[in-house]
Amino acid sequence: MGPMPDDRPFHHGNLRAVLLDQAETVLRERGIDALSLRELARAAGVSHGAPRSHFIDRAALLDALAERGFVRLADEIRGAAARTSGAGASGDGAPGDGTSGDGTSGRGASALRAAASAYVRFAVREPALLDLMFSAKVVGPSEAVAGAAERLFATMTDIMSTAAEAGAYDARDVGRLTLLLSATVQGISALVTSGRITTDQSDALVDDAITVFLAGASAGR
Amino acid sequence: MGPMPDDRPFHHGNLRAVLLDQAETVLRERGIDALSLRELARAAGVSHGAPRSHFIDRAALLDALAERGFVRLADEIRGAAARTSGAGASGDGAPGDGTSGDGTSGRGASALRAAASAYVRFAVREPALLDLMFSAKVVGPSEAVAGAAERLFATMTDIMSTAAEAGAYDARDVGRLTLLLSATVQGISALVTSGRITTDQSDALVDDAITVFLAGASAGR
DNA sequence: GGTCAGAGTAGACAGTGCCTAGTTCCTAGT
DNA sequence: ACTAGGAACTAGGCACTGTCTACTCTGACC
Numbered sequence: 001m002g003p004m005p006d007d008r009p010f011h012h013g014n015l016r017a018v019l020l021d022q023a024e025t026v027l028r029e030r031g032i033d034a035l036s037l038r039e040l041a042r043a044a045g046v047s048h049g050a051p052r053s054h055f056i057d058r059a060a061l062l063d064a065l066a067e068r069g070f071v072r073l074a075d076e077i078r079g080a081a082a083r084t085s086g087a088g089a090s091g092d093g094a095p096g097d098g099t100s101g102d103g104t105s106g107r108g109a110s111a112l113r114a115a116a117s118a119y120v121r122f123a124v125r126e127p128a129l130l131d132l133m134f135s136a137k138v139v140g141p142s143e144a145v146a147g148a149a150e151r152l153f154a155t156m157t158d159i160m161s162t163a164a165e166a167g168a169y170d171a172r173d174v175g176r177l178t179l180l181l182s183a184t185v186q187g188i189s190a191l192v193t194s195g196r197i198t199t200d201q202s203d204a205l206v207d208d209a210i211t212v213f214l215a216g217a218s219a220g221r
Numbered sequence: 222m223g224p225m226p227d228d229r230p231f232h233h234g235n236l237r238a239v240l241l242d243q244a245e246t247v248l249r250e251r252g253i254d255a256l257s258l259r260e261l262a263r264a265a266g267v268s269h270g271a272p273r274s275h276f277i278d279r280a281a282l283l284d285a286l287a288e289r290g291f292v293r294l295a296d297e298i299r300g301a302a303a304r305t306s307g308a309g310a311s312g313d314g315a316p317g318d319g320t321s322g323d324g325t326s327g328r329g330a331s332a333l334r335a336a337a338s339a340y341v342r343f344a345v346r347e348p349a350l351l352d353l354m355f356s357a358k359v360v361g362p363s364e365a366v367a368g369a370a371e372r373l374f375a376t377m378t379d380i381m382s383t384a385a386e387a388g389a390y391d392a393r394d395v396g397r398l399t400l401l402l403s404a405t406v407q408g409i410s411a412l413v414t415s416g417r418i419t420t421d422q423s424d425a426l427v428d429d430a431i432t433v434f435l436a437g438a439s440a441g442r
Numbered sequence: 443g444g445t446c447a448g449a450g451t452a453g454a455c456a457g458t459g460c461c462t463a464g465t466t467c468c469t470a471g472t
Numbered sequence: 473a474c475t476a477g478g479a480a481c482t483a484g485g486c487a488c489t490g491t492c493t494a495c496t497c498t499g500a501c502c
Contacts, residue, residue, distance in 0.1 A: 046450070130357070138255075153417075190411055196370060258458080
């Protein structure tokens, strides 16, 4: 009814992106309980019903956040792994150079170390977001976030495959070993985000994890 | 002001326990978002302000739930580990019998397998509760839950020490290895509670985890 | 130029957590 | 036996939230 006395444009233009960015900040600084659609709307200078045009639910907003989180996390560990070897670790990397040994210090190993470290660093930087990404849903995760999570796992598989080609372990075990290392890294992150261990401890733990993992994985003949 | 027309006693007697039990059920069946102090009060047949006598906060209720969760989880993995070897695995167990080998199938190994399996089974049974126990707090966890979490970790350490005495790995590494296995098991659980893998996959994953862990841990000379 | 869907506004409603004042009961202490 | 006091509980109110609905504005397209 109000004739809207303001001079600002009726259409915000990119409300969705603004809401997501602000939500991410709130999540980081004050936790998920402090995330309110109405507050986000106020901060963006729109009415309390405006977010509904972009997110049908509060849950939809959270899903979008989780989805973005998975994409960012995948990018970061891919980048970290790629930075260790000269070329990238994207999909069909060059075949292994035949380096043998137990793999605990090969080129594949350093990529694994870098990726794991980047993963946990993400957890330190964005504890609430990672928590949201892996939170227990009463109903299964939505299509979009499941896809994004899948992409993260695919990235992990890529990195693990490259390490296998470098001789760190048998290529036939890549599937199961990827699952295992993913779980381990996620577990270390959970210990960090829940405040159970310090970041210093987590660094050492990542080191131990990779060392034991490589020794155990290559021991399987 | 109302003269309380009911005939039921004024004092509920054990409201606190009833609230916690009911809260646990709601958590299990409808997730943490469905947990409302007022609804719990209604279900218990008391006024909406009654819970405040026992839990100053909604957060306090959640803390109490998490605390109970830690205790139960610790009990379950201790029991599972104890059931593998004849005697219990409590604290100062009998010294190892000198069994050598790489430890991937020794007596300590089966205790580890049982404990890990019990942990993940707990996650399957109580996903939302486990999530709550390891949720990212903007402020550090309360005193009580930190203590309960500590007790869980101590239980893990006990089990790991017993396996070390059985020759699974060097006793000097127990501290770091406990942290590592705890993280791994928690990570597998997170994959389950977030609906990323099925329970069948989780069983196989636990198996792989223990195998790789023992191979890697004992490989460290 | 009219129309039509998307984006935003504004109001209402049920529900929640939290606070406060008052009431009831149990349990000491004398 | 009586009374003081504290713990447990009731009842009302406040601010806030998510969600629904009806309405309005705007730009783009025929």
